[in-house]
Amino acid sequence: MATKKSKSSNKSKKDESTKPKTAEKTAKKTEVEAVKTNDTKKTTSEKKSCLTGFFAKKYDEKESVLTVFKNPKFYGSLLGEVIGTMLLALLIFALFLMGLPNIATYAFAVIALLIAVYAFSGSCLNPIIAVGMMASRRMSVIRGVMYIIAEIVGAWIGWMIFNGFHLAGGETAYDIPAVTALAENGFWPIAMVELLGAAIIAFFFARALKYKRSVFTFGAVVSGGLILAILIGYVVAAAFLGTNNSFVMNPAIATMLQIFPQSGENFGEILGGICQALSLYAIIPMVGGVIGFYLSDFAGKLSSED
Numbered sequence: 001m002a003t004k005k006s007k008s009s010n011k012s013k014k015d016e017s018t019k020p021k022t023a024e025k026t027a028k029k030t031e032v033e034a035v036k037t038n039d040t041k042k043t044t045s046e047k048k049s050c051l052t053g054f055f056a057k058k059y060d061e062k063e064s065v066l067t068v069f070k071n072p073k074f075y076g077s078l079l080g081e082v083i084g085t086m087l088l089a090l091l092i093f094a095l096f097l098m099g100l101p102n103i104a105t106y107a108f109a110v111i112a113l114l115i116a117v118y119a120f121s122g123s124c125l126n127p128i129i130a131v132g133m134m135a136s137r138r139m140s141v142i143r144g145v146m147y148i149i150a151e152i153v154g155a156w157i158g159w160m161i162f163n164g165f166h167l168a169g170g171e172t173a174y175d176i177p178a179v180t181a182l183a184e185n186g187f188w189p190i191a192m193v194e195l196l197g198a199a200i201i202a203f204f205f206a207r208a209l210k211y212k213r214s215v216f217t218f219g220a221v222v223s224g225g226l227i228l229a230i231l232i233g234y235v236v237a238a239a240f241l242g243t244n245n246s247f248v249m250n251p252a253i254a255t256m257l258q259i260f261p262q263s264g265e266n267f268g269e270i271l272g273g274i275c276q277a278l279s280l281y282a283i284i285p286m287v288g289g290v291i292g293f294y295l296s297d298f299a300g301k302l303s304s305e306d
Contacts, residue, residue: 058138080120081150089158114219127251128289132202136293151252159256197229197249198285202292254281
């Protein structure tokens with residue numbers, strides 16, 4: 001009888017000793033399964049939310065038509081856009097007279113210009129950048145429209161200064177020849193160069209915004225994109241499309257380069273030429289700017305970039 005009791009007591013002790021082990025194992029299994037399910041939920045949610053917030057506002061939500069004009073910094077930004085676009089216009093007007101200069105000299109000039117103006121307005125200096133920032137919701141509509149107006153004014157002042165030097169030298173006002181002769185080059189070859197160049201410039205500008213804490217890095221990236229767009233434009237236009245380098249990639253400066261027809265057989269022909277020039281040197285480059293910003297944001301979202 002004693003041996004039976006001892007055996008039964010030993011079995012009960014073994015059962016009691018094995019119970020906590022099995023309970024710990026089951027608890028660990030449930031924890032591991034819970035972690036796995038949570039991980040799978042996270043991955044699925046990350047896959048689903050890969051592009052969430054793609055069109056979310058990236059500027060101050062309080063900024064509106066009623067508040068933007070009350071901020072003194074806004075007027076400083078507009079002045080920076082006017083001054084920066086004026087200097088950029090002078091540089092581009094010189095290019096049309098002297099041809100393509102030393103690319104290193106041009107790069108350093110653009111970097112210095114961007115750094116000098118960046119503290120004021122962010123160095124847009126181009127309507128394709130303003131439109132791209134509005135489309136990607138980095139900038140409010142009212143600010144973007146005012147930036148475009150300031151850039152057009154800056155390009156006009158640059159043209160007046162450029163032409164004034166010729167008048168001061170006793171010469172007649174210098175007339176820059178029209179940017180393009182559509183009859184010779186055709187509409188779509190020039191349009192494709194403008195679209196591609198604008199997309200490259202906007203993409204580099206959007207990427208440069210990630211390095212906005214380093215002003216020199218920002219200027220170097222934007223300048224590199226601008227030079228790349230110009231080089232590709234020259235090569236594609238000359239070698240493949242048979243054009244005579246008829247591209248600007250800046251709608252504000254293009255409006256100063258006599259893109260609009262000044263004569264025609266009738267009013268309809270003149271109006272058609274104006275619409276064609278606007279679409280070629282304003283609308284299509286702005287579409288390219290939107291594409292460049294969207295490509296940058298889409299790549300950043302896919303790579304889970306903060």
